[in-house]
Amino acid sequence: MNAPLVFSAEVAAARQTGAPVVALESTIITHGMPYPQNVETAQTVESDIRAAGAVPATIAVMGGAIHIGLEPDALQTLAQASAVAKLSRADIAFALATGQTGATTVAATMIAAHLAGIAVFATGGIGGVHRGAQSSFDISADLTELAQTPVTVVAAGPKAILDLPKTLEVLETNGVPVITYGQDELPAFWSRDSGLPSPLRADSPDDIAAAHLMRARLNLPGGQLVANPIPANAEIPAATLAPIIARALSEADAQAISAKQVTPFLLQRIFELTNGDSLTANIALVRNNARLAARIAQKIAAR
Ligand code: PSU
Ligand code: MN
Numbered sequence: 001m002n003a004p005l006v007f008s009a010e011v012a013a014a015r016q017t018g019a020p021v022v023a024l025e026s027t028i029i030t031h032g033m034p035y036p037q038n039v040e041t042a043q044t045v046e047s048d049i050r051a052a053g054a055v056p057a058t059i060a061v062m063g064g065a066i067h068i069g070l071e072p073d074a075l076q077t078l079a080q081a082s083a084v085a086k087l088s089r090a091d092i093a094f095a096l097a098t099g100q101t102g103a104t105t106v107a108a109t110m111i112a113a114h115l116a117g118i119a120v121f122a123t124g125g126i127g128g129v130h131r132g133a134q135s136s137f138d139i140s141a142d143l144t145e146l147a148q149t150p151v152t153v154v155a156a157g158p159k160a161i162l163d164l165p166k167t168l169e170v171l172e173t174n175g176v177p178v179i180t181y182g183q184d185e186l187p188a189f190w191s192r193d194s195g196l197p198s199p200l201r202a203d204s205p206d207d208i209a210a211a212h213l214m215r216a217r218l219n220l221p222g223g224q225l226v227a228n229p230i231p232a233n234a235e236i237p238a239a240t241l242a243p244i245i246a247r248a249l250s251e252a253d254a255q256a257i258s259a260k261q262v263t264p265f266l267l268q269r270i271f272e273l274t275n276g277d278s279l280t281a282n283i284a285l286v287r288n289n290a291r292l293a294a295r296i297a298q299k300i301a302a303r
Contacts, residue, residue, distance in 0.1 A: 008069025
């Protein structure tokens with residue numbers, strides 16, 4: 001039996017013609033941004049992808065099926081729903097089997113994109129190794145997904161709330177290429193520079209596309225992480241954010257926030273503590289990632 005996939009009209013048409021498609025996740029909509037900015041951003045990002053010559057496929061689980069591309073009314077409903085599950089590799093089959101509504105994280109979106117034959121996926125930031133992981137063991141399933149599912153994920157780097165050196169170490173151990181676009185330093189989500197050198201650097205979408213296809217020729221499992229620095233006019237300097245992140249982390253600790261709640265809690269607190277500036281930056285970086293992903297998808301389709 002095949003995976004239960006439902007395609008939007010736009011994505012179904014793209015599959016007929018071989019047009020480039022870019023996958024988008026839905027956890028950023030339900031757990032990463034407040035309403036109504038979440039739905040506005042999702043629509044804007046879809047438009048950015050179309051303007052760049054590709055077709056957007058926002059992915060979510062509804063009614064026992066993985067939706068590959070959401071019709072506008074479904075996107076609205078998802079963005080306003082309150083009890084949406086956050087689905088990763090561990091939960092997606094259960095959610096489908098029991099008819100739950102769920103938003104897909106980077107890991108689950110990669111699984112769905114691959115089932116649908118989509119090679120490129122744009123998001124904001126991936127999950128990674130949390131600070132204090134040596135005692136909490138909190139390491140995002142996004143990292144092990146990158147090691148096993150052949151999708152190129154365009155993000156603005158691991159989120160700055162994480163332990164970035166440990167995140168890079170786990171990616172390296174698992175054989176995941178980390179390719180920064182256009183600079184030598186790894187970006188850190190809201191900031192252009194993490195202070196860490198990037199393992200790899202690419203200066204064109206075509207090089208990223210070529211590397212994606214070469215991995216397949218080598219029979220290597222897993223995808224690529226493309227780290228695309230936030231545009232300079234939208235960044236929040238790392239020094240401005242550091243005390244805010246520290247405060248959000250200590251609050252999470254004091255309230256014993258754990259597991260799936262950690263990332264949404266921290267993003268919400270940083271949003272409040274920056275008076276919304278983190279959200280403005282988040283929107284700018286997601287749009288920037290969508291545009292780059294569309295160019296990579298075109299190059300893969302052309303090759
Ligand atoms: N990037 C954002 N906002 C988000 C996320 C990423 O800008 O909300 C989500 C993604 O879905 C990512 C998830 O996969 O956070 C990571 O969650 P965790 O740390 O629990 O694995
Ligand atoms: Mn976690």
